[in-house]
Amino acid sequence: MRYGLAVPLLGILLLGAHTLRTGDVWLTSFVVTIFCLALTRQGWARLVTAAVLFGASLLWVRTGISLVHMRMMMGQDWLRLAAIMGGVSLFSLTGAGMLLSAPARARYMRHAATAVPQAAAFMVCALLLLVSRDQATRVTLLLSDRFFPGSGMLQIVLMSIYAAVVCGLLLDNRKARRVRAATWAFFSAVFFGQLALGLAGVERLLMTGTLHMPVPALVIAGPLFRGDGFFMLILFSVSVLLVGPAWCSHLCYIGAWDDRLSRVRKGAPAPLPAWAGTVRAGIAVTVFGTALGLRLAGASLGLALALAAAFGLAGVAVMMACSSRAGTMAHCSAFCPLGLAGNLLSAVSPWRLRINDRCTRCGACTRVCRYNALAPCQVEKGRPALSCSLCRDCTTVCAHGAMELTFFRASPAFSKRLFVVLVSSLHAVFLAVARI
Template identity: 45%
Template sequence: MAGLIFVSLSFILLAAHALRGGDNGLCVFLLGSAALSLSRERWAGNVCGVLLGCGALIWLDNGTALISLRIFTGGDWVRLAVIMGGLFALTIFSAAYCFSPSGRERYNRNDEQGIFRASIFLLSVLLLEITRTKVSFPIFLVDRFFPGWGRAEIFLLAFYGSWIGSKMFSPEGARVFRPRIWAFFSAVFFGQLALGLSGLDTFLMTGKVHLPIPALIAAGPVYRGSGFFMPILFTVSVLLVGSAWCSYLCYIGAWDDYFSRKGNKKPAKNFNPRLVWVRLLLLILVVGIAWRMRVGGISPVVAVWAASQFGLISVVVMLVFSREMGMMVHCTTFCPMGIVSNLLGRLSPWRLKIASSCCKCMKCTKVCRYGALNHKDIEAGRPGISCTLCGDCISSCKGGSLGYKFPFLSSEISRKVFLTAVISLHALFLGIARI
């Protein structure tokens, strides 16, 4: 009990320090961490230990600076050194307690998820903090409405990411929950777009509307000759998690997933895998037209009209073909960025492998909505080019022959590391889910 009191007190003292420094958001973050320390979940203990370790460094850094200032000005520094040393000692002791045998006994629930969920929380915090610090304008909504409170949003998003980790810890849970969080992200994205279009431009990232069509990630900068934020974000995301951008992070892909599940419950068996290369032709066509419009001096009004027509055709493909075939026809045969994700994803180390123990039962083909697991693919021991690492097929393989693969890691650890990365990116994208 004493250890828990020390942990909570350490967070409260750090929160008071943040409040005194005028960082209201960090104060809320630390108070939220104090509340988290009351949990008995193992992941909460891990998170508290790491955060308090960072908090001890804050006391050390601030204490060193203040003591140096006192010595330089000839003031009394001994009492200050004792106070700052005491705060450092209390905080580092509390951090150590979280990982000690007594702390592990206190935080003893769901021990098997401890490292996994804590990693999601901490990585989400890191990505969100880097984004908030490096971007030149208030990128989080909380900072826009309440300047300086952005770290409160970071805590909530990181906690949300950790909660997703608990739901997706098992392959069966991931298969059920992935479409839900994907749809939620899309709803937030387009909900904020709708608010922006209604006149509340605070909900728009730059204050200007851009058409939310994936093909414009490539075509937009070609036409404008500027605006490379989305291509860079897309490329970095794909390099980090491979083609999972298409099954976790794309704001339009969630629509295709919904319509493919709304119609036939099982994917069509007569899908021609060669159709996935149609997207490469469309990519060349879209980028070529954008370049031609630019050099031809075509007005933005005409360019926007042409892009909107392409977007409308995309929706028709989802409504008609994806719904009818029970497959994500738009993503696998029509979206130009889909093939970019598939090809660029080959530079990422993540793979989905089929072990030699596969009994060729073909159950995995019944759940793959990307046409990446036909008989030829299974014989080859790997999914086809249209695989997006969604992982839905893993739960269907009762023999455990399907799984994620990362160099030098087991299939189980690879899956956890992959989910840690992609869920953390999901939390980040949710935080910046604006046009």
């Protein structure tokens, strides 16, 4: 593959020359980044480069048709141009094919076992960010575009690389638990760091000029009170549909705090009282009922914000007083109304965590579950409690392969890969766009 790599690389350089000729420096930076990826030995980079070259071949065809049509309208010769553009398109397509060959697979040997899901995470993240950027008409969605107009393509490729890396790490059972906690905490730090800097005067770090209180329950309570502003509710619902209740273990900006505080206690998490679930249901009914009641009563926005702030502070108090002592995420499992909504809505999601007959009741899963979902009685039933957030910590420590994440009738191995692709892609997308 030493000389065979020249064709794919030259194909990428031709694409870069084309984008530079159009004057789009930032799109050229996207292509340069892909070129650099092609020089690595990462298995997923090979597939991503092949996909870009395939897209380039279609771009050359489209450009060729446009130029040929223009020459025909002007009465000029077009056959030579058509042959040249067709040849360039075929060259790019050949480069893509070469990257899919056996010699190429031998060269790109690093993390070859996870190459397909990592490449999928890259492309899903890139697609979601491209669509979001294109459809966002009211605000400039990506931070890079706000500070350096037009640079969004560079941010998209960098975030997509990040998604691919995170995907590979989450697929490694030896690293998945630590990586999930670290990336989740990183997302929360970026989210609130941007909020703090925005309030300090860097207004471009805020999504809009309207400040929203970062309390998860307001994702539902806010629209109930206002009667509008359904963006976050729609985002939450779509996320639950895609990855079930994993919103609570990967994507919630406040949940990461509860996770951190629950790790203060050393040893296995302590189970919450049997009435914890009933309390959470009561809190949810109270919060959502109050929001709707305030709207019907014509209450002021100031009163609603004061109550929301008090509820948010109460949640932090629960984390500090209960989660840190029990080692169980009491806020997420027994307090947060949005978490309960996610657990209930997950009934329409195809994801399920099941305990098969290989289970020996060793208790390893119970000792790592921070969501109070795998008490011994639940293990006996063969399924986790309602509070399960699909964090997958239990699947990474089960030495018998008894903990299975399933997606319809797909195999557990395929289900695991698909889930990690989706959750790592959404994590990277949220990291790029989730701001207040």
